[in-house]
Amino acid sequence: MTSQRNVWEHLGEVDADWAVASRPERRHGAWAENLDEFYASGARRIDEVLDFLPDDAGRHSVLDYGSGTGRLSFALAERYDRVTSADISRSMIALLEERAADRGITNIDTLDLNDRDPEPGHDVAISLITLQHVQTFDSVDAALRKISSSLRPGGYAVIDFPTPPRSLRRRLQPSYRAYRALRALGASASRLDRIGLSGISMLFEAPVPFEQRLLAAGLHTVRRSLDEQAYSVQGTYVTKRSA
DSSP states (O other): OOOHHHHHHHHHHHOHHHHHSOOGGGTTTGGGGGHHHHHHHHHHHHHHHHHHSOTTSOSSEEEEETOTTTTTHHHHHTTSSEEEEEESOHHHHHHHHHHHHHHTOOSEEEEETTTOOOOSOEEEEEEOSOGGGSSOHHHHHHHHHHHHHTEEEEEEEEEEEEOOOSOHHHHHOHHHHHHHHHHHTTOOHHHHHHTTOOOOOOOOOOHHHHHHHHHHTTEEEEEEEEEEOSSSEEEEEEEEEOO
C-alpha cells in the first residue's frame, strides 16, 4: 500500500492548496488564482473555533496539527504569540515557510511529524479536516495521543471528525479504492492525479465512540458541535487535557 506520507508528499508537490481545501473547482492549482480567499477561509474558520474555546484557554502558544500550507496557521499567527505548524508533508511545510517569509510572519515554528513529536506545553491545539484522512483508527489514536501530550495540563484541543455518511457510495469511497488498485498495478501517482484520483482516504465515526477515543488519549470533551453537510455531519470537539 502507498504510505500516507507518500500520498501527502506528492499532493504537496503537485496540488498542495487543493489537498488542504478540496473544492472541486480549485483542483489542479486553481487556488493559485485566489490565494487571498484560501487564507481568508482559514481565518473565518479560526474565528469560529476561538468562539468555541472557554475563557480560560490561554493565548500564548498553539499547535496546528496537520497544518498543510498554513491555511489556519497564518490566522493563528495573528492571534497567538507562537504557533507550531506540524505536518507529515515536507513539501507542504516548505511552501508554508516560503509564504510565511513572503508575508513577514515570524512567529511560526514548523515541525516535520516524520522526525519528531510536538513539544509539550501548548495552551491550545487545533486539528481540523486532518485526522479523517489518516489510513487507520490506530493512526488516529496515535495522533490524538500526540495532540494531548502537546498540551499543558488543563490545555484545550479542538478537533473535528466526520460521522458516517448517509450515502453508501460515500462510505465505500470507490475513487480511493480505484487509486489503491491502480497504484498496486504500477500506475504512477502523477498519472492518476491527471484522471482525478488523488489517494485521499476518509474515516468516519459516530460522536460517542469518537469521544471515547479522545478520552483514552487524555482529552475530555467539554463541548461538541455537529455541522450537517451534504453527505455527512462534521463533528467539532472542544476537549480539555486532564490536569
